[in-house]
Amino acid sequence: MNIEIEYCVPCGYLPRATEAQTRILEEFGNRIDGVTLKTGRKGVFTFRADGDEVYSKPTEFDIDAIVASIAGRLPAPDGVQAQGRDLLMGKKH
Numbered sequence: 001m002n003i004e005i006e007y008c009v010p011c012g013y014l015p016r017a018t019e020a021q022t023r024i025l026e027e028f029g030n031r032i033d034g035v036t037l038k039t040g041r042k043g044v045f046t047f048r049a050d051g052d053e054v055y056s057k058p059t060e061f062d063i064d065a066i067v068a069s070i071a072g073r074l075p076a077p078d079g080v081q082a083q084g085r086d087l088l089m090g091k092k093h
Contacts, residue, residue, distance in 0.1 A: 001031075001074060004048045006038040013045050020047070020063055027067050031074055049073050 003024055007013035014037075021035045040046075045057040047066055054069045055061070 001050050001070070002033045003035040003054075003070065004038055004051075005035065006040045006044050006046045006048070008041055008044050009039050010041060011043055011045075016045070016061070020066070023063055024067065024070065028070065028074070031077055032070075 005017045005020060007017040017037055021037060024032070024035050043057065045055075045061070046053060047055040049070050050073075052073075055066045
């Protein structure tokens with residue numbers, strides 16, 4: 001799955017876009033193909049997952065809701081997850 005974040009350059013949305021990009025990459029890792037930033041104008045701030053709109057301004061920005069929406073579109077993860085990896089490395093929860 002490809003995630004695209006289109007943000008308004010003149011509005012100064014780059015910091016918010018890069019924070020969201022980092023959060024999505026940390027959350028999903030290699031379960032997604034990537035998160036692309038796309039420059040825009042006229043107040044745009046939109047998230048798309050494989051071309052389908054997940055979030056668009058003026059809706060209140062909620063990164064947790066965006067992450068949940070992306071998670072709902074992904075197939076169930078396979079292999080060892082972070083929690084299992086910690087257990088394999090001898091870390092206790």
